[in-house]
Amino acid sequence: MSTQPAIRLTGLTKSFGSVNAVSGVNLDIAPGEFFSMLGPSGSGKTTVLRMIAGFETPTSGTVELFGKDVTKDAPFDRDVNTVFQDYALFPHMSVLENVAYGLRVRGVKIDARNNAARDALALVRLEGYGDRKPTQLSGGQRQRVALARALVVEPKVLLLDEPLGALDLKLREQMQVELKEIQRRLGITFIFVTHDQEEALTLSDRIAVFNEGGIVQLGDAEDVYRRPQTPFVANFVGTSAVFTADEAKAVLGHKGACSIRPEHLEIVRGKAPAGTIGLPGTVAETIFLGASTRIIVDLDAGKRVAVLEQNDLNTTDTKLGTKVTVAVYPRFLAPLT
Amino acid sequence: MRLSMTSKIGLWVTTALTLAFIYVPILVVVLNSFSTSRTLSWPPPGFTTEWWGKALTNAGALSAISTSLIVAAASTVIALLLGTALSFALHRFSFFGKSTVNLLVVLPIALPGIVTGIALNNAFRTMLDMQLGWFTIIVAHATFCVVTVFNNVFARLRRVGTSLEEASSDLGAGIWTTFRLVTFPQIRSALFAGGLLSFALSFDEIIVTTFTAGSGVQTLPIFILDNMFRPNQAPIVAVVAVVMILIAIVPIYIAQRLTTTDNR
Ligand SMILES: Nc1ncnc2c1ncn2[C@@H]1O[C@H](COP(=O)(O)OP(=O)(O)OP(=O)(O)O)[C@@H](O)[C@H]1O
Ligand SMILES: [Mg+2]
Numbered sequence: 001m002s003t004q005p006a007i008r009l010t011g012l013t014k015s016f017g018s019v020n021a022v023s024g025v026n027l028d029i030a031p032g033e034f035f036s037m038l039g040p041s042g043s044g045k046t047t048v049l050r051m052i053a054g055f056e057t058p059t060s061g062t063v064e065l066f067g068k069d070v071t072k073d074a075p076f077d078r079d080v081n082t083v084f085q086d087y088a089l090f091p092h093m094s095v096l097e098n099v100a101y102g103l104r105v106r107g108v109k110i111d112a113r114n115n116a117a118r119d120a121l122a123l124v125r126l127e128g129y130g131d132r133k134p135t136q137l138s139g140g141q142r143q144r145v146a147l148a149r150a151l152v153v154e155p156k157v158l159l160l161d162e163p164l165g166a167l168d169l170k171l172r173e174q175m176q177v178e179l180k181e182i183q184r185r186l187g188i189t190f191i192f193v194t195h196d197q198e199e200a201l202t203l204s205d206r207i208a209v210f211n212e213g214g215i216v217q218l219g220d221a222e223d224v225y226r227r228p229q230t231p232f233v234a235n236f237v238g239t240s241a242v243f244t245a246d247e248a249k250a251v252l253g254h255k256g257a258c259s260i261r262p263e264h265l266e267i268v269r270g271k272a273p274a275g276t277i278g279l280p281g282t283v284a285e286t287i288f289l290g291a292s293t294r295i296i297v298d299l300d301a302g303k304r305v306a307v308l309e310q311n312d313l314n315t316t317d318t319k320l321g322t323k324v325t326v327a328v329y330p331r332f333l334a335p336l337t
Numbered sequence: 338m339r340l341s342m343t344s345k346i347g348l349w350v351t352t353a354l355t356l357a358f359i360y361v362p363i364l365v366v367v368l369n370s371f372s373t374s375r376t377l378s379w380p381p382p383g384f385t386t387e388w389w390g391k392a393l394t395n396a397g398a399l400s401a402i403s404t405s406l407i408v409a410a411a412s413t414v415i416a417l418l419l420g421t422a423l424s425f426a427l428h429r430f431s432f433f434g435k436s437t438v439n440l441l442v443v444l445p446i447a448l449p450g451i452v453t454g455i456a457l458n459n460a461f462r463t464m465l466d467m468q469l470g471w472f473t474i475i476v477a478h479a480t481f482c483v484v485t486v487f488n489n490v491f492a493r494l495r496r497v498g499t500s501l502e503e504a505s506s507d508l509g510a511g512i513w514t515t516f517r518l519v520t521f522p523q524i525r526s527a528l529f530a531g532g533l534l535s536f537a538l539s540f541d542e543i544i545v546t547t548f549t550a551g552s553g554v555q556t557l558p559i560f561i562l563d564n565m566f567r568p569n570q571a572p573i574v575a576v577v578a579v580v581m582i583l584i585a586i587v588p589i590y591i592a593q594r595l596t597t598t599d600n601r
Contacts, residue, residue: 055503075506088504092522102508105518153508 004067006031006157006189007052012061014047021047023213024061029191029206031066031156034183036192036200039210040236045193046085048210049159052191053082065157080157081150085165087142089134095121095145096130102153120148123182140171151182157189164199176203197237201225209233229337234259241265241305242336251301252277252328257336262308264332267295267318268325276327281305283322293318297326363582370575377571392576401560402580408471408556409539412478416535417528419479420486428494446484453480454548461549469551477549478542482535489531490524497523526595533588541585557581 005028012025022044029035037045050056052063054075062071070078081102089098096117097104103113121127124144134142143163150158163179164172180203183190194200200207201221209217209224209232217224217233224237234240240259248254254277272278281299295307295318307326309318318324340348365379370388372381392398427439445453457477461467501523505515543558550559561577564570 053507055507075503076509076511080507082504082507084500084504086500088500090501090504090519101505101510101518105505105508105510105514149508 004031005029005064006033006066007191008062008064008067009048009052010062010064012048012051012063013059014044014051014056015059020213022051022058025213025215027208027215027218029189031189032187034180034190034192034203034205036194036204036207037210038194038197038200038207038237040195043210044213045195045210046161047213049082049161049191049193052157053080053159054078079155080159081153081155082159082161083143083146083150083163085161085163087134087146089142089145089149091134093134094130095126095132095134095137098134098145099130099149099152101149106153116152117148120152121145123151124148124178139166140175143167143175147179147182151186151188155188157191158183159191159193161193162195163192164194164196172199179203201237209237211236227334228259231257231259231336234334234336239306240334241303243303247303248333251279251299251303252330252333254330254333258333259336260305260328260333262294262306264329265305265307266327266329267297267307267309268327270325272325272327276329279305279326279328281324281326283318283320283324286318286320297324299326366575366578366582370572370579372572372575375569375572377575388572388576392573392580395573397555397560397564398573398577401555401557402577404554405540405557406584408474408478409536411475412482412539413532413536415475415479416482416486417532420483420531420535421490421524421528423483424487424491424494428491429499442487443484445480450542450544451548453477454545457545458548469549470553473549473551474546474554474556477545478539481542481545482539485535485538486528486531489527489534493524493527530592530595533592537585537588541581 007027007029009025009027012022012027013020014022025044025048037048039045047056051058054070054073054077058071062069064070065079090101093101096114099117099120100108100113103116104110108116118127118130121130124147126141126144126148129137129141129145134145137145143166147163160179164175167175176199179190179192192200192203201224204221206218206220207224208215211232217229219227224233228234228237228240231242234242238261240261242259243251243254243257245255245257248256248258252258266276268278279299279301281297283295284298284304285296287294287296290311292311293309295309296304297307298304305326368381369377371384371386372378373383373385373387374381423442427435427442454477457473457480458469461469461473461476467473501519502515505519506512510518541558542556543562546556546559550556555563557577558581561574561581564574
């Protein structure tokens with residue numbers, strides 16, 4: 001039983017008229033996994049989530065939950081719950097009533113469901129907020145109520161559509177930690193949609209990178225970051241210098257298309273260290289980022305690359321127009337398919 | 338916005354004049370209902386409650402009031418049912434010719450009452466071969482009452498969107514539970530406001546009524562028109578008019594209160 005995937009998508013496709021929002025997605029998600037869907041706006045993440053929740057009927061393909069085909073089931077017959085991007089809290093109910101709603105419609109008696117709702121509110125650290133109306137809460141608090149409301153019915157799978165999108169950076173980071181903690185504690189499968197690559201990298205067991213309605217790469221954070229397989233992933237998840245097969249051959253003397261991260265390049269004066277490829281060039285721009293500086297170098301071979309240099313004790317002094325050598329460590333070159 | 342003293346005074350004067358223009362005549366009617374003059378002469382020569390006593394025992398006036406109340410209630414009920422159904426249909430489903438249907442639904446309110454009146458009169462009598470009476474008045478009133486309910490509910494559905502209903506069904510509620518616990522509470526005040534407005538519209542409607550009432554049924558506005566220029570009846574008409582004002586003000590006031598608290 002435990003080998004059964006929590007969610008299995010097979011050939012999942014959705015078209016809206018002539019728009020192919022999602023095309024042929026195949027995916028297995030294991031029970032208890034923190035799974036992220038990462039992709040730019042319009043890449044079909046929400047549509048996939050809505051098909052899992054049952055709000056959209058797939059044009060073709062199937063959705064299975066724990067081995068059961070639910071493709072044709074209504075949302076209320078599926079054992080998944082959603083935390084909506086706009087939270088969708090019921091404005092005419094108090095916070096407690098909102099959280100207790102899922103139990104209420106299951107016929108749980110008022111005392112029992114209010115107790116469960118209070119526990120859920122405690123889980124998201126909102127004790128004592130039960131009597132307020134959703135309009136009397138801050139964005140972060142509403143987000144937690146939405147989370148508590150979904151958790152109270154103890155779903156096996158929780159779908160989260162950019163739940164932190166509306167929050168400011170500090171609150172977001174705090175909520176990320178809390179989400180991860182709650183997920184670990186309850187052991188629920190989380191499917192987390194985001195277009196923030198850093199968020200996906202820090203939280204997820206596995207990440208599916210979406211582009212134009214399909215999954216372009218699937219793997220854990222390190223896979224996706226260290227070994228991007230396409231130029232799209234190389235530049236959507238972090239940034240990279242991308243070399244086509246021809247460029248790789250001409251510039252690096254390397255066989256096959258590849259990419260490399262700015263932090264894996266080094267600026268050196270004079271000769272490149274042994275075992276590296278030295279590429280002469282001119283500093284075109286420097287962008288100070290605080291702990292590091294991004295240095296854009298025009299290579300003499302006719303390619304522009306970015307180098308990320310830590311502003312530590314050994315910082316080289318790189319002025320515009322300085323002639324420098326960019327050292328490339330071949331083991332960091334990620335082959336592209 | 339900051340205003341100079343003169344423009345402030347100007348605004349106050351304009352507002353006062355406008356309000357006076359609207360409300361002084363109404364005040365005159367109220368005073369006339371207590372006047373000792375039989376012909377509504379001005380200024381009122383004296384004060385009496387005689388007309389109020391007469392009016393409240395006048396069989397014609399009383400039956401006209403109850404006719405109007407029944408017509409307004411019936412057409413409002415029809416409007417609530419049809420208007421709500423229509424607004425859901427037009428909000429939730431897309432179908433061929435949807436925008437045309439949308440236009441056709443709201444058109445009656447823009448049509449001159451006299452046109453609606455003639456049209457309905459022809460349809461009822463010649464096409465459907467019906468006796469004009471209760472039924473025809475109620476149907477005729479329902480045609481424009483539906484629009485008010487539709488407009489209110491449709492606007493509300495648009496504003497609320499479908500995400501709350503999705504959240505409800507996501508949490509396990511079936512279609513009817515979702516309607517009862519989420520959708521209905523969201524549109525309740527729009528239904529109430531639309532219903533009250535439609536009641537008020539029907540209650541003082543005269544043009545369409547004239548064409549669809551036939552001779553047997555007399556609504557309050559028609560009673561007033563008929564008796565206005567008869568000797569001895571004028572003060573009673575004034576009393577009836579005051580009663581109408583009261584009946585009309587209350588729902589409009591409540592409807593407005595409701596919509597403003599909702600939009601807060
Ligand atoms: N109801 C709809 N009708 C028509 N087109 C739609 C509908 N919903 C989504 N689409 C289209 O499907 C594509 C995928 O949309 P989707 O909302 O899944 O993207 P997303 O990855 O969630 O984007 P975002 O990050 O902006 O939320 C888009 O091109 C969008 O315009
Ligand atoms: Mg989306």
